[in-house]
Amino acid sequence: MATRSDVADGEWERPTAFYNRTTKYLVYTAVVAFVLYSLWSIGIPIDRFRRGIGAGIDLVSNMLPPALTPVQFELMVQGIVESILMSIVATTLGIIVSAPVAFMAANNLAPRPVYFVGRGIIAVSRSFHELIVAIVMVKAVGFGPLAGVLALGFKTVGFFAKLLSEEIEDIDTGQMQAIEAVGGSRMQVYLYSVLPQIVPRIIGLSIYRLDINLRHSTVVGIVGAGGIGITLLNSFQKYDFQYSSMIILVIVGIVMIGEAASAYARRRVQ
Amino acid sequence: MSSESSDAGAQWERFEPRERLLRYLVTLGALVVLAASWRAMDINYGYVASAPQEVMDLFTRMYPPNVMYTREIARPLLETINISILGTALAIVMALPVAFLSASNTTPNRATYLLGKFIVSFTRSVNVIIWALIFVAVFGPGALAGVLAIAVRSVGFTAKLLGEAIEEIDPGEVEAIRATGASTLQTFIYGIVPQIKPAFISVATFRWDINVRASTIIGFVGAGGIGVALQTNINYFKWDAVLTILIAILGIVLVSEGVSAYLRRKVS
Amino acid sequence: MLTVNDIKKVYDSGDQALKGLSMEVSGNEIVSIIGPSGAGKSTLIRCINRLTEPSSGEVWLGDTEITALSSKELRKARRDMGLIHQEFNLVERLTVMENVLSGRLGYMSTLDAFRRNFDSEDIAKARAVLRRVGLEGVENDRADELSGGQRQRVGIARAVIQRPKILLVDEPTSALDPETSIEVMDLLTEIAREDDIPVLINIHEVDLATEYADRVVGLSDGELVFEGDADELDERAKDIIYRDGQSREERDAAKAEQQASAGE
Ligand SMILES: Nc1ncnc2c1ncn2[C@@H]1O[C@H](COP(=O)(O)OP(=O)(O)O)[C@@H](O)[C@H]1O
């Protein structure tokens, strides 16, 4: 590296990721200013904040201990079961649909226009929060678990097709040519050369996604897409906070069990 | 593979018989569970059949987006971003002590370590929308509840990653600074900060990226941001406005993803 | 100059790393400490500037009793002792210049340190030292971009810029290849001569020790078992240091065996 000889011997400035110190401080100032502006624009009302602390203590004391009536217990179990079922069906559905999308979005297999459609589907699916997809699905197909399955399925497509397409792009093209050379049709090529290479990873990822979908299935009900979420929302609207805390505890429990089971299963598969 | 002798190759099977049986059983089991799940869900098949049609219909009703509506959503969009930034900032402030508690080399004792781990896993296990429900119940509807929901939900994730970075601090580097006669604070600035700063920045920007997405939906339960407008328009069937909002959300999500990825590349 | 008086160190684990050791370093002599691994060489160096707190005994640097200082006074005293580490211990993500100038932290306010507002005299000196160790032009590189030999040169520069009264060096070459080791040892001893300061240096390899040192101290199992000029270190002395003083693991194994047979 050429040293700048015009720099005085007793001067040194730390090189920055920015162009120079001034820019650096400008950027820092801008960031701080923006955060302060955010704070100001949201206009956090001090008195409400103070009252909120009291309300928070009230809420927590209203939540404890978690409790429910037998009828509520039945509702809760129904909701939980529905959530679990939704996550299983949505994961399967999503994986099936994601296979063609993945091939569409693999740049070594798909022709350009198809490739962009595939990438587009993936980008849209990944960009929207599951609850946004869910709220739209509820309007499209009505309240209930079907909307939830479609929403979670759609999110699964984005997740899966992306990983899968990257996997496909990594595939050894030599092997594919070898099979094509012996006269296999394109479909046979996919079946015999592509699939065996990616199956173990697919299984691992499916289990992982099932875990994610289980988490999400517990909340999509808040916008009407089935599962325990709607029960939770109702309990809040009826100020039945002991029931709310019960449901939240059960959700946390289910999520933790799901996480542990998924981690265990993935270790076993690999 | 080609080194296998040819007669062994004729009898080659991919898996041992027992393993194969196990595989079939697992597959069969999965299919049974799947079929049972589908039936148990009690879904109206009429709706299922018409679902693709309905979804398509919806999108035709949405198109073209209402361009005029853009001006109206500028404010809630900005609020969404503000919520995500403040929520992330607050999360980092709260996560710092938790990170030091949950890092094995800085936690004072076993009890504090477990406390740190508990906070990490509990905040992570409760979805942001549930936190939003709780904070709306406490502070009333509005952005304040949203900021707190985002912040609390992010604490575990942020503290976990920061704690891991703290655990990787090389004590030799810290000691070398101390050996020059530097004060405790100077040792922190020269020995520790440089070691955790990259992780710090990348965790913060990564979480911010996630939080932008989360900020778009907490409005569904009244916790501020673009979600409020989205829900209202959906309820009034103003589909052209809904599409405008969806496009705007897509925009900010993609931009935040780009910014976050750029920053993370820069510090690594 | 440096006086170590009956120093003992017992670690929390119960390891007796130093068992009452006394020695002196004076003038501008180069004293090397040799001994098998686990003999207590690193512990000794670290007890001198109290990175490790000695269990008992005294350390004097000039008329200052290091072992009697409060933590604030200790920080001041540490400025007079340049430490060079076995694994270099540069702050990997800081620039070479910051690493070198961190040797001046003891003389700076925290605010100036935070703002990297270094004294221009120090900066000029840092450039000179970097030139002296053969690292001109890399001051803006990050430490993690350097090779092992280059890193140890930065480590030397960081110690030298403290303008210390003594250099404490802990196996400076054990992480380097033989060729680089010789370069680093040459550099280190030359600089000490130029600055007219004494050096206390831990070395694992006996050959390097006798080549560079004026005086050799042999350590075995926390005790001083040899002290003399480099040319006095004959086979018998080496035997005492290395063979009689078995490595700690061997000794512990032997002791355990003895106890086991005694128990029968
Ligand atoms: N931090 C420590 N905690 C407990 N025991 C230690 C520690 N550091 C060193 N020891 C023990 O003290 C003895 C001397 O170690 P050390 O000074 O590193 O020897 P050397 O540098 O000569 O190899 C060894 O038995 C070692 O196991």
Ligand SMILES: [Mg+2]
């Ligand atoms: Mg050592």
